[in-house]
Amino acid sequence: MSQALVAMGSNVPDRKDFLHQAVTRLGFSCKILLISDIYETYGHFEKRDPYLNCCIELETDMTSQQFILFLQETERQIGEEKPLHEFKTAIDLDLISFDQEITRTPKLTIPHPEAHRRAFVMIPLAQIKPQWSHPLLRKSAEDLAKAVYWSGWGTFFASGKSLLDF
Numbered sequence: 001m002s003q004a005l006v007a008m009g010s011n012v013p014d015r016k017d018f019l020h021q022a023v024t025r026l027g028f029s030c031k032i033l034l035i036s037d038i039y040e041t042y043g044h045f046e047k048r049d050p051y052l053n054c055c056i057e058l059e060t061d062m063t064s065q066q067f068i069l070f071l072q073e074t075e076r077q078i079g080e081e082k083p084l085h086e087f088k089t090a091i092d093l094d095l096i097s098f099d100q101e102i103t104r105t106p107k108l109t110i111p112h113p114e115a116h117r118r119a120f121v122m123i124p125l126a127q128i129k130p131q132w133s134h135p136l137l138r139k140s141a142e143d144l145a146k147a148v149y150w151s152g153w154g155t156f157f158a159s160g161k162s163l164l165d166f
Contacts, residue, residue: 003033004058004067005097005129007112007121009041011089015052018078018091023056025074026093030058036124049088055096055124064098068108071095096121100135111135119148 006026010018016038023035034057041051060067071093078091096112103110115121116134125132126145133140139147 001031001059001061002064002067002099003097004030004060004064004095004099005125005132006056006058006071007053007092007094007096007115007118007125008056009051009053009089009092009120011049011051019052019054021078022074022091022093025077026056026058029062029070030060033057033059034128036127039120039124041120051089051120053120053124055121055128057128064095064101064103064110065108067098068095094121096125097132097135100133102135116144117148119145122148 008019008022010016012018019038023032026032036055038052038054041053062070075091075093094112094115095108095110096115098110101110111134112121115125116137116139122141122145126141130142131140134144137144
């Protein structure tokens with residue numbers, strides 16, 4: 001069995017519902033090990049609505065190539081349920097890490113090439129896996145989260161429930 005770390009985000013109305021749908025669908029084919037709290041973060045562009053973001057650790061018997069296709073199909077299925085406008089994302093599922101694998105192909109890059117630069121990925125990831133080590137940078141999730149933290153990155157989304165509680 002392999003361990004995968006996935007960052008999740010949504011910035012459409014019912015954002016929490018889209019995160020929950022993704023967790024539910026992922027749980028049909030994988031074992032859910034850990035889920036971070038939900039954070040409200042702000043898009044890179046002024047026109048983007050705030051996102052809800054979290055990270056999830058999963059156990060799977062898929063290969064990394066199979067798993068990325070599974071994530072893309074999950075995004076497609078959830079996205080089909082809600083027609084979107086520019087700058088709207090029903091669900092974004094980014095494969096951050098897969099068993100410390102290092103892969104560079106036209107269709108798959110592991111670890112995710114931008115994860116270490118994104119507070120909305122590293123802070124939730126550090127919450128659930130603070131000692132996870134980036135296989136190329138050789139830095140922990142906790143250290144990477146501290147490096148990308150800035151006061152305006154986002155806020156804890158105090159929903160009172162975990163995505164597993166729905």
